[in-house]
Amino acid sequence: xxxxxxxxxxxxxxxxxxxxxxxxxxxxxxxxxxxxxxxxxxxxxxxxxxxxxxxxxxxxxxxxxxxxxxxxxxxxxxxxxxxxxxxxxxxxxxxxxxxxxxxxxxxxxxxxxxxxxxxxxxxxxxxxxxxxxxxxxxxxxxxxxxxxxxxxxxxxxxxxxxxxxxxxxxxxxxxxxxxxxxxxxxxxxxxxxxxxxxxxxxxxxxxxxxxxxxxxxxxxxxxxxxxxxxxx
Amino acid sequence: xxxxxxxxxxxxxxxxxxxxxxxxxxxxxxxxxxxxxxxxxxxxxxxxxxxxxxxxxxxxxxxxxxxxxxxxxxxxxxxxxxxxxxxxxxxxxxxxxxxxxxxxxxxxxxxxxxxxxxxxxxxxxxxxxxxxxxxxxxxxxxxxxxxxxxxxxxxxxxxxxxxxxxxxxxxxxxxxxxxxxxxxxxxxxxxxxxxxxxxxxxxxxxxxxxxxxxxxxxxxxxxxxxxxxxxxxxxxxxxxxxxxxxxxxxxxxxxxxxxxxxxxx
Amino acid sequence: xxxxxxxxxxxxxxxxxxxxxxxxxxxxxxxxxxxxxxxxxxxxxxxxxxxxxxxxxxxxxxxxxxxxxxxxxxxxxxxxxxxxxxxxxxxxxxxxxxxxxxxxxxxxxxxxxxxxxxxxxxxxxxxxxxxxxxxxxxxxxxxxxxxxxxxxxxxxxxxxxxxxxxxxxxxxxxxxxxxxxxxxxxxxxxxxxxxxxxxxxxxxxxxxxxxxxxxxxxxxxxxx
Numbered sequence: 001x002x003x004x005x006x007x008x009x010x011x012x013x014x015x016x017x018x019x020x021x022x023x024x025x026x027x028x029x030x031x032x033x034x035x036x037x038x039x040x041x042x043x044x045x046x047x048x049x050x051x052x053x054x055x056x057x058x059x060x061x062x063x064x065x066x067x068x069x070x071x072x073x074x075x076x077x078x079x080x081x082x083x084x085x086x087x088x089x090x091x092x093x094x095x096x097x098x099x100x101x102x103x104x105x106x107x108x109x110x111x112x113x114x115x116x117x118x119x120x121x122x123x124x125x126x127x128x129x130x131x132x133x134x135x136x137x138x139x140x141x142x143x144x145x146x147x148x149x150x151x152x153x154x155x156x157x158x159x160x161x162x163x164x165x166x167x168x169x170x171x172x173x174x175x176x177x178x179x180x181x182x183x184x185x186x187x188x189x190x191x192x193x194x195x196x197x198x199x200x201x202x203x204x205x206x207x208x209x210x211x212x213x214x215x216x217x218x219x220x221x222x223x224x225x226x227x228x229x230x231x232x
Numbered sequence: 233x234x235x236x237x238x239x240x241x242x243x244x245x246x247x248x249x250x251x252x253x254x255x256x257x258x259x260x261x262x263x264x265x266x267x268x269x270x271x272x273x274x275x276x277x278x279x280x281x282x283x284x285x286x287x288x289x290x291x292x293x294x295x296x297x298x299x300x301x302x303x304x305x306x307x308x309x310x311x312x313x314x315x316x317x318x319x320x321x322x323x324x325x326x327x328x329x330x331x332x333x334x335x336x337x338x339x340x341x342x343x344x345x346x347x348x349x350x351x352x353x354x355x356x357x358x359x360x361x362x363x364x365x366x367x368x369x370x371x372x373x374x375x376x377x378x379x380x381x382x383x384x385x386x387x388x389x390x391x392x393x394x395x396x397x398x399x400x401x402x403x404x405x406x407x408x409x410x411x412x413x414x415x416x417x418x419x420x421x422x423x424x425x426x427x428x429x430x431x432x433x434x435x436x437x438x439x440x441x442x443x444x445x446x447x448x449x450x451x452x453x454x455x456x457x458x459x460x461x462x463x464x465x466x467x468x469x470x471x472x473x474x475x476x477x478x479x480x481x482x483x484x485x486x487x488x489x490x491x492x493x494x495x496x497x
Numbered sequence: 498x499x500x501x502x503x504x505x506x507x508x509x510x511x512x513x514x515x516x517x518x519x520x521x522x523x524x525x526x527x528x529x530x531x532x533x534x535x536x537x538x539x540x541x542x543x544x545x546x547x548x549x550x551x552x553x554x555x556x557x558x559x560x561x562x563x564x565x566x567x568x569x570x571x572x573x574x575x576x577x578x579x580x581x582x583x584x585x586x587x588x589x590x591x592x593x594x595x596x597x598x599x600x601x602x603x604x605x606x607x608x609x610x611x612x613x614x615x616x617x618x619x620x621x622x623x624x625x626x627x628x629x630x631x632x633x634x635x636x637x638x639x640x641x642x643x644x645x646x647x648x649x650x651x652x653x654x655x656x657x658x659x660x661x662x663x664x665x666x667x668x669x670x671x672x673x674x675x676x677x678x679x680x681x682x683x684x685x686x687x688x689x690x691x692x693x694x695x696x697x698x699x700x701x702x703x704x705x706x707x708x709x710x711x712x713x714x715x716x717x718x719x720x721x
Binding site: 401403409410411412413414415416417422423424425427428429430431432437454456461465466467469470471472477479480481 | 521530577579698700710
Binding site: 018071090091092093094095098099102103104105106108109 | 516518654655
């Protein structure tokens with residue numbers, strides 16, 4: 001008997017290296033959405049709110065990428081937005097952007113382990129550790145990405161641009177309820193975002209309010225419809 | 233082999249090349265108790281039978297001369313035959329000293345434990361005195377149902393002196409597979425031995441190995457031992473087979489033994 | 498064979514998960530045992546001649562075409578603490594993913610099928626080197642270098658150590674790396690006569706003890 005090999009039988013091997021849309025058996029895997037953005041902008045709160053809104057209609061799992069191990073995962077567990085077995089944490093060695101962009105191997109394993117352990121899933125949310133404006137997800141890891149900023153972080157962020165703001169499939173401007181207190185110009189932010197992003201969507205949210213996450217949840221549902229009907 | 237006991241038999245002559253000696257012990261069951269059909273001392277190894285405890289036969293290795301010294305070739309072979317219970321200890325610490333040659337001394341221990349047999353190998357520590365140079369091996373063969381408790385401790389230098397050089401290899405084969413294979417090298421000439429990855433200034437290190445088929449179904453749990461790093465630290469961990477290994481480092485022999493005893497309870 | 502493949506394999510940016518591991522540097526920094534370039538060098542030298550030599554031996558043997566499952570067992574016997582076995586298999590699985598995408602081969606596929614949760618990383622590394630057409634000595638170099646470059650990079654992040662000093666540490670270890678890789682490759686050559694017993698089994702008590710302690714930390718920056 002080999003005490004370390006118990007799991008080998010439970011978890012079959014994979015044949016894909018990255019996020020190929022179909023699994024080895026030809027079934028379409030879960031849609032993978034990444035959430036990135038600066039520290040404190042509300043990524044974890046957005047994930048929690050999405051889970052609460054969508055968990056009754058979709059089978060969801062979450063991968064967190066903490067700077068310090070498991071901090072965000074612990075938050076989600078405390079908030080009980082999903083059962084513990086649906087949340088897993090990836091350790092990033094003080095380099096959160098590396099784990100979602102340059103070396104995605106640990107995140108891919110985490111996503112696949114969740115799929116293997118939980119059976120077919122509809123949606124996997126991959127939350128990045130708080131990082132800077134240049135951090136984006138690799139296409140090898142996620143199918144779409146959300147970049148979360150907040151009005152309190154400075155209303156010039158959309159104007160400054162950067163890969164996250166410019167190219168994310170959805171830009172979320174969070175904490176709109178704080179705008180009057182920090183003197184942020186929401187209309188100006190919307191204008192700047194439009195200039196940087198063209199037709200790519202922007203959602204203004206205030207997660208403190210009832211139903212505050214709705215614009216993001218609606219966008220996720222739309223992506224999921226497109227994914228399920230996908231060509232490959 | 234040990235310090236304390238005075239020789240009771242004429243010691244083997246120490247040639248310029250060093251002593252060559254092999255001691256042998258074999259334990260067997262007979263009428264519900266363990267007997268010792270073989271109990272042959274040799275050279276520095278004098279073997280004394282101690283009072284039995286339950287069905288267990290007990291043997292003490294007593295030093296008949298100072299050994300190992302550079303150039304010595306020492307060997308002990310012990311076998312617990314099917315169903316036997318054998319306990320081997322030593323009367324005093326083993327002191328490795330600089331010899332007449334700069335050649336290393338070798339000290340090989342071969343332990344064989346047959347089906348349903350049990351062997352305790354619990355000698356006193358090895359002290360590597362300044363200028364000594366020793367290669368020690370433990371080669372252990374275990375049947376699938378055999379049980380083993382083995383402790384080995386190295387004290388690097390006597391109080392206030394620099395350590396000698398010691399290289400060890402512990403190989404445990406069980407049911408045809410290698411369960412544990414570990415080399416260690418400490419003292420002058422061993423790269424990095426005293427640095428932050430290996431001993432970090434500690435002068436005592438040792439291990440306690442317990443192999444028990446009962447661990448197949450109930451693997452031992454990890455234990456972190458040692459409350460304050462200045463008193464040494466240890467972990468007790470399950471191997472990738474039915475065995476537990478405690479690994480410890482400490483500033484001195486006393487605190488090392490304390491850690492290993494804690495692991496064993 | 499393309500020797501240049503060694504640069505691809507040994508590159509710190511090779512996407513096989515190494516960036517999240519400190520190789521024992523995080524607990525050593527926390528304990529104050531690594532505090533500057535000199536103590537980093539001592540740490541790396543100790544790790545190189547113990548864990549590094551073992552990894553290099555396994556990698557060289559795997560690159561030479563010895564049975565990877567037998568080598569995986571030999572790696573288990575040389576890794577007494579479960580925290581390090583888990584880390585080695587996790588990293589082995591990540592290395593396997595990167596290797597199969599980079600240098601696809603039937604031998605990699607076979608090992609992935611036999612050990613879906615990951616074989617020990619040096620075994621996979623050696624097989625990746627073999628698939629890339631590299632020699633056992635090359636694989637030994639890659640494995641040995643990784644055991645010191647990981648802690649050096651981690652220490653730069655943990656202590657804000659001057660990166661020039663950290664790189665100079667690695668440069669000063671070059672002669673030790675040469676010796677380690679050569680010894681590992683020579684040991685792998687003896688496997689046909691002596692079996693996997695020929696491979697180095699050098700151990701470092703504090704690496705084992707602190708790896709298991711580190712695995713129990715509630716808050717840490719590195720996975721190991």
